[in-house]
Structure formats: C-alpha cells, structure tokens
Amino acid sequence: xxxxxxxxxxxxxxxxxxxxxxxxxxxxxxxxxxxxxxxxxxxxxxxxxxxxxxxxxxxxxxxxxxxxxxxxxxxxxxxxxxxxxxxxxxxxxxxxxxxxxxxxxxxxxxxxxxxxxxxxxxxxxxxxxxxxxxxxxxxxxxxxxxxxxxxxxxxxxxxxxxxxxxxxxxxxxxxxxxxxxxxxxxxxxxxxxxxxxxxxxxxxxxxxxxxxxxxxxxxxxxxxxxxxxxxxxxxxxxxxxxxxxxxxxxxxxxxxxxxxxxxxxxxxxxxxxxxxxxxxxxxxxxxxxxxxxxxxxxxxxxxxxxxxxxxxxxxxxxxxxxxxxxxxxxxxxxxxxxxxxxxxxxxxxxxxxxxxxxxxxxxxxxxxxxxxxxxxxxxxxxxxxxxxxxxxxxxxxxxxxxxxxxxxxxxxxxxxxxxxx
Numbered sequence: 001x002x003x004x005x006x007x008x009x010x011x012x013x014x015x016x017x018x019x020x021x022x023x024x025x026x027x028x029x030x031x032x033x034x035x036x037x038x039x040x041x042x043x044x045x046x047x048x049x050x051x052x053x054x055x056x057x058x059x060x061x062x063x064x065x066x067x068x069x070x071x072x073x074x075x076x077x078x079x080x081x082x083x084x085x086x087x088x089x090x091x092x093x094x095x096x097x098x099x100x101x102x103x104x105x106x107x108x109x110x111x112x113x114x115x116x117x118x119x120x121x122x123x124x125x126x127x128x129x130x131x132x133x134x135x136x137x138x139x140x141x142x143x144x145x146x147x148x149x150x151x152x153x154x155x156x157x158x159x160x161x162x163x164x165x166x167x168x169x170x171x172x173x174x175x176x177x178x179x180x181x182x183x184x185x186x187x188x189x190x191x192x193x194x195x196x197x198x199x200x201x202x203x204x205x206x207x208x209x210x211x212x213x214x215x216x217x218x219x220x221x222x223x224x225x226x227x228x229x230x231x232x233x234x235x236x237x238x239x240x241x242x243x244x245x246x247x248x249x250x251x252x253x254x255x256x257x258x259x260x261x262x263x264x265x266x267x268x269x270x271x272x273x274x275x276x277x278x279x280x281x282x283x284x285x286x287x288x289x290x291x292x293x294x295x296x297x298x299x300x301x302x303x304x305x306x307x308x309x310x311x312x313x314x315x316x317x318x319x320x321x322x323x324x325x326x327x328x329x330x331x332x333x334x335x336x337x338x339x340x341x342x343x344x345x346x347x348x349x350x351x352x353x354x355x356x357x358x359x360x361x362x363x364x365x366x367x368x369x370x371x372x373x374x375x376x377x378x379x380x381x382x383x384x385x386x387x388x389x390x391x392x393x394x395x396x397x398x399x400x401x402x403x404x405x406x407x408x409x410x411x412x413x414x415x416x417x418x419x420x421x
Contacts, residue, residue, distance in 0.1 A: 042113035091294035131222035142208030317380035
C-alpha cells in the first residue's frame with residue numbers, strides 16, 4: 001500500500017510538471033511541452049554555438065571571405081526577412097550564419113535565436129543549387145521559428161525529472177544505489193535529446209521552410225529535388241543530415257504537394273514584388289530598422305499557407321469554433337498564452353492560437369473579435385463580438401462553471417460596448 005501511494009504521488013508530480021509546461025506555439029497553433037523557456041534555449045544555444053565555432057576555427061574549418069560564404073549570407077538574409085513577417089519577435093534575434101568546411105559532411109542547422117551553419121558537403125557531394133540551399137536553410141529556420149529547440153530541451157528535462165523519480169523508486173530500501181540508478185537514467189534522458197526531431201516537428205519545418213523560400217524568391221521545387229538527392233546519396237553511406245531529418249518517399253510526396261500552394265508566392269517574388277525597407281538582418285547595429293520592419297509586418301493580415309484556409313475564414317468573419325468538450329482541457333492550458341498575446345497586441349498570432357484550439361465560448365470569440373479589430377477587419381470583428389454574446393447567452397461563458405476563466409475581462413460588457421461603437 002505504501003509503495004502504491006508513492007507511485008501515485010510520483011506520477012502525479014510528473015504529470016503536474018508536464019501539464020504546467022504546455023504552451024501554444026503562436027506560429028503553428030500547436031500545443032508544445034515548453035518547460036524550458038525559449039529565452040533559456042536561445043542563451044544556451046548561443047553559448048553552444050560559440051564553443052562549437054571556436055573549436056572549428058582553431059581547426060581552420062570555418063570558411064571566410066569566399067564567394068560561397070557571401071552567397072549563403074545573401075540567401076539567408078532573404079529568408080530571415082520573410083521569417084520575421086510571421087514571427088516579428090525574431091527581428092530581435094542575433095542572427096548569424098557560418099559555412100563549415102567539411103566536404104564529406106552534408107548537414108545544416110539553425111539553433112534557437114537564429115544561430116545557423118551549413119556544411120560544404122551540400123556543394124561537394126550534392127552539388128546543391130542556390131534554390132536548394134534556400135530550401136535547406138528555410139527548413140532549418142523553420143525549426144527555430146517553431147521553437148523546436150526549446151521543445152526538445154523540454155522533452156529532455158521532463159525525461160530527467162522522470163529519471164530522477166524512477167531512480168528514487170528503484171533505490172527504495174537501498175539508498176546507496178540512488179546515484180548509480182540516477183546516472184543511468186540521466187544518460188538515457190540525454191540520449192533522448194540527441195534523437196531526430198519528431199515527425200510533427202519535421203512537417204512543420206518543411207511547411208514553414210518551403211514557404212519562406214518561395215516568398216524570398218527561390219523555387220519551391222528545389223525542396224523536392226534536394227531531398228531526392230539526399231535520398232539517393234544516403235543509400236550508400238547514410239548522410240548526417242538524414243540521420244537527424246529522416247527522409248522518406250512520403251516526405252518527398254508531401255513536399256511536392258506543397259509546391260502548388262506556395263508557387264504563386266514564388267511567382268510574385270520572381271516578378272519583382274517590392275522588398276523596399278527590408279533591413280539586412282545579418283548586419284550589426286541595425287536594431288532600429290529591424291524593430292520598425294517587425295512592427296510594420298506584424299500588422300499584416302496574412303498567415304502561413306498551412307493555416308491559410310482557417311485564417312481566410314477568420315478574415316471573412318466566418319470562423320466557427322466547434323470543439324467543446326474535447327477541447328476544454330486545451331482551452332485551460334492555452335488561455336494564459338492568449339492573454340499574453342492579447343496584452344502584446346499580437347493579433348495574427350492570437351487569432352491563429354484561438355482558432356487552433358477551437359473552444360466555442362464567449363472568451364474565445366471575444367479574442368477573435370479583438371484580433372480582427374486590431375487588424376482593421378471591422379465587419380469580421382462585429383461578427384465575432386456578436387458570437388461572443390450569443391455564446392454567453394447559451395451558457396458557453398468563461399464566467400460560468402466551477403471557476404471564472406475570463407482572465408479579468410468582463411467579456412459581455414466589452415463586447416456590447418464594441419458593438420455600440
């Protein structure tokens with residue numbers, strides 16, 4: 001009985017920690033385990049990046065002053081400018097990109113905070129074109145924008161917490177064995193962090209990356225040809241990139257299916273769509289220009305294509321939230337994030353986050369109304385204010401039930417006041 005109680009308490013503690021770490025990704029709308037703050041992930045990544053580059057520089061492996069380095073910087077600068085359109089806070093990151101001279105290594109990465117590198121094996125082994133380089137770097141930037149570094153660190157931390165609890169259980173009655181058991185479990189937790197990204201994370205990075213490249217004026221078909229090259233090369237000796245970004249025929253098919261969706265964006269960019277006022281994000285000392293650009297694009301009523309259908313309905317005032325009971329827990333997890341986005345007037349991100357949860361109460365519709373009003377979509381805003389009142393009249397209200405979840409807002413009064421204006 002005593003051991004049973006111990007297990008219940010231990011598992012309850014683990015569950016509480018994990019649940020408290022759930023957060024909504026404001027770019028994708030997906031719920032993520034975020035026990036590690038993104039700021040911590042960014043600072044940790046910066047330190048790791050600095051150490052790695054220091055060691056590579058001593059070995060003469062950081063390429064400098066070449067035409068290839070310059071071209072990589074030009075490509076990534078264009079990608080970053082598009083990235084900031086959909087995640088304006090990334091304008092403040094200390095973006096950096098380096099070319100690592102390792103001709104046999106096909107690999108690339110973008111850490112939290114925009115610390116990037118690409119290995120020369122992409123040119124030496126795959127003969128990658130500029131469009132294909134844009135495809136791989138767009139994919140890596142997608143990981144950073146979607147907070148996948150912090151997410152993987154959080155998974156590792158949760159595994160460590162579980163490892164410590166399990167070590168304590170295994171050591172009951174034999175305190176001296178705790179250290180041995182804990183070390184073994186910690187090693188397993190560390191291994192988990194080095195495993196490939198989840199399929200969900202890879203899909204997100206694929207979707208974000210191919211769109212960033214298209215908007216920046218690079219042919220989205222290159223994402224398909226790049227993976228075909230990697231799949232062909234990897235059949236003999238597995239490529240390092242493929243080991244952390246598993247390639248499958250289905251992935252190539254999925255990328256191919258995305259091409260028609262983003263090709264119109266590529267055609268617009270290729271036709272010379274204006275990019276006036278876009279700062280150089282890899283240059284030093286241009287923080288004011290970055291901030292001004294981010295403020296301008298954050299008000300654009302546009303979303304990434306993989307949420308565009310839902311977002312288009314939102315813009316028309318036609319978004320219907322219909323996930324009641326099954327989404328109640330998700331609503332409980334995410335409404336704190338919504339409050340933060342509301343306070344920051346991050347209207348596009350707020351709309352995406354609320355739509356992705358889909359909980360049909362008055363607070364949800366009120367946030368949609370405020371997001372629409374913030375983006376100057378007055379007809380849509382009025383529709384959502386009215387739906388907030390209608391939901392409350394049916395009893396779907398944040399003020400009802402066992403607890404008030406209105407986050408300090410008098411939703412009914414605010415919605416009525418907005419409709420009288």
